[in-house]
Amino acid sequence: MSHSVTDSTVLLGHGSGGQMMKRIIDEVFLDAFGSPELLEGNDAGVATLPASGRIAMSTDSFVVSPQFFPGGNIGRLAVCGTVNDVATSGANVRYLSCGFILEEGYPMDKLHQIVQTMAETAHEAGVSIITGDTKVVERGGADGVYINTAGVGEVPAGVALSGANCRPGDVILVSGTLGDHGIAIMSQREGLAFSSTIESDAAPLNHLIADVLSAAPDTRCFRDPTRGGLASTLNEFAQASGVAMEVDEDAVPVRPGVQAACEMLGYDVLQVANEGKMVAVVPAEQADAALSAMRAARYGENAAIIGRVLPLESGARPAVRVRTGWGSTRILDMLVGEQLPRIC
Amino acid sequence: MSHSVTDSTVLLGHGSGGQMMKRIIDEVFLDAFGSPELLEGNDAGVATLPASGRIAMSTDSFVVSPQFFPGGNIGRLAVCGTVNDVATSGANVRYLSCGFILEEGYPMDKLHQIVQTMAETAHEAGVSIITGDTKVVERGGADGVYINTAGVGEVPAGVALSGANCRPGDVILVSGTLGDHGIAIMSQREGLAFSSTIESDAAPLNHLIADVLSAAPDTRCFRDPTRGGLASTLNEFAQASGVAMEVDEDAVPVRPGVQAACEMLGYDVLQVANEGKMVAVVPAEQADAALSAMRAARYGENAAIIGRVLPLESGARPAVRVRTGWGSTRILDMLVGEQLPRIC
Numbered sequence: 288m289s290h291s292v293t294d295s296t297v298l299l300g301h302g303s304g305g306q307m308m309k310r311i312i313d314e315v316f317l318d319a320f321g322s323p324e325l326l327e328g329n330d331a332g333v334a335t336l337p338a339s340g341r342i343a344m345s346t347d348s349f350v351v352s353p354q355f356f357p358g359g360n361i362g363r364l365a366v367c368g369t370v371n372d373v374a375t376s377g378a379n380v381r382y383l384s385c386g387f388i389l390e391e392g393y394p395m396d397k398l399h400q401i402v403q404t405m406a407e408t409a410h411e412a413g414v415s416i417i418t419g420d421t422k423v424v425e426r427g428g429a430d431g432v433y434i435n436t437a438g439v440g441e442v443p444a445g446v447a448l449s450g451a452n453c454r455p456g457d458v459i460l461v462s463g464t465l466g467d468h469g470i471a472i473m474s475q476r477e478g479l480a481f482s483s484t485i486e487s488d489a490a491p492l493n494h495l496i497a498d499v500l501s502a503a504p505d506t507r508c509f510r511d512p513t514r515g516g517l518a519s520t521l522n523e524f525a526q527a528s529g530v531a532m533e534v535d536e537d538a539v540p541v542r543p544g545v546q547a548a549c550e551m552l553g554y555d556v557l558q559v560a561n562e563g564k565m566v567a568v569v570p571a572e573q574a575d576a577a578l579s580a581m582r583a584a585r586y587g588e589n590a591a592i593i594g595r596v597l598p599l600e601s602g603a604r605p606a607v608r609v610r611t612g613w614g615s616t617r618i619l620d621m622l623v624g625e626q627l628p629r630i631c
Numbered sequence: 632m633s634h635s636v637t638d639s640t641v642l643l644g645h646g647s648g649g650q651m652m653k654r655i656i657d658e659v660f661l662d663a664f665g666s667p668e669l670l671e672g673n674d675a676g677v678a679t680l681p682a683s684g685r686i687a688m689s690t691d692s693f694v695v696s697p698q699f700f701p702g703g704n705i706g707r708l709a710v711c712g713t714v715n716d717v718a719t720s721g722a723n724v725r726y727l728s729c730g731f732i733l734e735e736g737y738p739m740d741k742l743h744q745i746v747q748t749m750a751e752t753a754h755e756a757g758v759s760i761i762t763g764d765t766k767v768v769e770r771g772g773a774d775g776v777y778i779n780t781a782g783v784g785e786v787p788a789g790v791a792l793s794g795a796n797c798r799p800g801d802v803i804l805v806s807g808t809l810g811d812h813g814i815a816i817m818s819q820r821e822g823l824a825f826s827s828t829i830e831s832d833a834a835p836l837n838h839l840i841a842d843v844l845s846a847a848p849d850t851r852c853f854r855d856p857t858r859g860g861l862a863s864t865l866n867e868f869a870q871a872s873g874v875a876m877e878v879d880e881d882a883v884p885v886r887p888g889v890q891a892a893c894e895m896l897g898y899d900v901l902q903v904a905n906e907g908k909m910v911a912v913v914p915a916e917q918a919d920a921a922l923s924a925m926r927a928a929r930y931g932e933n934a935a936i937i938g939r940v941l942p943l944e945s946g947a948r949p950a951v952r953v954r955t956g957w958g959s960t961r962i963l964d965m966l967v968g969e970q971l972p973r974i975c
Contacts, residue, residue: 306968376675
């Protein structure tokens, strides 16, 4: 990484709207992101969007602690998180905004590294960062760096994915191993040493989604199981669709190191956060095609069919249950409160 | 304001992705914002956008301290700031995202009030909040509440505004009095008492911009002079266009209370932040039409023509000068560093 940034730490003046702010924008942000829209230097980025008539928009703020961890940093999360959220609508993700909240005194070389990672991840995802904002707060006003991204894409005609679309008989797929991100952060934060380093799975999944949608055009919905893990995603789907769901525990891909860490820490891996996984619900007759497309896509090699959608029994409320390897079942609830603060 | 929120303060669990997060979303955000796109409950909001083929996008994070001040609160700023930034492109502003970073322990009724203000301001501006995100950080990880908004609008065919478009002979307008926001925050923060309360000017100016653009279709550019004030805006225009600019100090509208406060505090009012003012550069022959349109628009009653664009003298670099009431001139520079941290 070669760069020449005039200031070695972030100073309050970098958020001033004056000459110092121009300097951090020129030296750190424009240098890395460099889209024509940003270089134009106006308050809004103006960009083309094919005329499908519908857009998808999503946003996430990232406050992960620590900012650097095995498998990535807050910059990779900030791009992947929003790209994946927009992509769940079936949209072709095109543009990102990014807003930085920086703590006075944050090392400029770390910021540069984060920004460089954002640029690389945006390039990998095929999206452009077209507008941004920088605020600086005094020491103690934030913990290093917080990043917000918002993303926009165009939704192709005829695509209308929603968590409310699940129907009894549908099949549930996941694009790979669960729990990697949450356990990677937790290990790093608490200085836990497991036999092998567990890496965050943070990855942009927009191309994987496009491939699945092409192979299984009647896909009901996608969602990336971030905070709250698979448990939150499936409970949200079940409630929105008014159905029950059943997961075969043995079918859920989990790395042995993650499984061991969860047992040690007392976590249910189905409630642990992921940042590079996608859950899909598809009609049964397209399940094999969806699975093949996932496995053929980058980041999807461990994809699996993990369960099914069931009708609600009369009088029952929407719920998710897990069928264990022993043949017993248990209810998979959403987390009540906080398991791992500042996981993303 | 009537509401029933289960929890009296923000807790870490409200950012968990689990049941407590669902509760704060349902009780605080959906209740106030309630757009169909949000109520759909998916990770991305999907909305229609007429097929102009071009969008404008902008983002700002808001970290203002204090969060409540005469004339508004951080919620009003968060909506107006992004609406105005998107509108400067000439776009019809349509959709906002919002991302909250909340400090554990923040009073829920204050959050509710901020969110209510955002909903009212969005309604006034005619924009919908279609997607959002909530993160909670531990005590000391933020100062109460930080808000990011991003906004999207469609740019009508033929509209191509840019700070690089200014030409010698053009006329500079401002939509009202300068310095109100910066001095309102500063007074509130430092407990300064002036003879009259100075209120923030935070206001959505998208309708004012549309009116000016309709009356003066060859308008070169708009920009809202926030951090860095008029000085930053005009220096940015001058540099982007490779021109000189001249401001008639006596023509700049300033409230007497703001003028007095600036003199007391040693500020140049032309460098103080505004949150409800628009600078426009228009060709001379459309200046009167632009001025009339501004004055007829809401928030534009004190609009004025304040200066002109001049050719660069040979060998000179782009600069802005102020002609004082005494006939002398001075250079109006961008602020170097920070004048008023966390002004927005």
